[in-house]
Amino acid sequence: MEILKSATAGTLESSDALVTVEPGEGIELELSSSVINQYGRQIRATILETLDRLQVQNARVTVVDKGALDCTLKARVECAVFRSCGKSASNIPWGGVIR
């Protein structure tokens, strides 16, 4: 998917993450997390895998993590990407690229 415009998803509540995607060159990930020392690598891997699954090749991605589970991180990244393409409201490929 191509990141057409800047979009965000999520919140700064505990167990959540705020994800922002913007148009960019290649994948540029800026991550801050309340549990960066414990889970930083895992969080980064989950975000990058999700972007890869959605075939996002060019994006500037900012994630402020507040201790989100992997399933929440995935949901927030996916929603931000679909929002940036204006496709988040209907006909989502549940079980396809969303899995």
Added chain:
Amino acid sequence: MIKRPKPERFRLRRTMMFMNAQRPGLIKDAYIYGSDSIMLDLEDAVAENQKDAARFSLYHALTTIDYGSTEVIVRINGLDTPHWQEDIRVCVAGGADGIRIAKCESADNVKTIDAALTEAEKEFGVEVGRTLIIAALESPKGILNAYEICCASERLFGVAISGGDFRRCMQTKFDPSGIDMLAARGQMLLAARAAGIQCFDTVFTDLDDDEGFEAELRQIKAMGFDGKSIINPKQIRPVHELLAPTQKEVQQAEAMVNAFREAAAAGIGVFTVNGKMVDVAHIPGAERTLKLAKACGMYEGDLV
């Protein structure tokens, strides 16, 4: 991906706890509290501009978190919104046990949802008919049409009254005596029992009023409700305790079923147990008491 077992249309549902599907902190461990069902909410709890995000969050919760034997129902947005069709797709794809129709007013509303569920089940390769329905009646029109609603679908396991909207429509407010909702609760119960489905009461919103909550529970137990919608884990225990049969009721039911089986074998139709007349009409009720007692961990015999 978590594969949930096939939902059971008529199971124990004393407590059905609402939680916002958009808040990960809530839904990640919703099952640990021990309510019989949880209702993940895509409707009123989710702001209009977060409906899309709530679905992504819901999909991953449904497919990642093992809710065990807690039933997982999703309250979807109303038929008068642009959201309900995608809500149904995500519920079916994620494997929710059932969906709750908000503001249901007619049998046609239920049939529309039923058809959309069938379509989604075909799209996602789910067994047709797997996804159950509960209809929330929130308006005078919904209550007046309760019986046709209760008979509208094989997927429908129950109806629930929703007090907030109903009281607003009726231009009344909460009254500790229950008079504000008495006619509506009664009519909905009649319709549900006539149709052979379950019936659930509305939420009690004052979390600090323990006495009022208990009084309401006693009333709905006496009226014959199967369970109650709740909004906080602290409400689970009082509901389970108060809706459970008493020790005395369990003993009497056990004695009645035992005596009936012996009497029937001996060709006797009516007899007495502990001074009370018993005939065949009392037995289904006694068996239901024993089943409920078994589910509550109060009865371990093999009569049911």
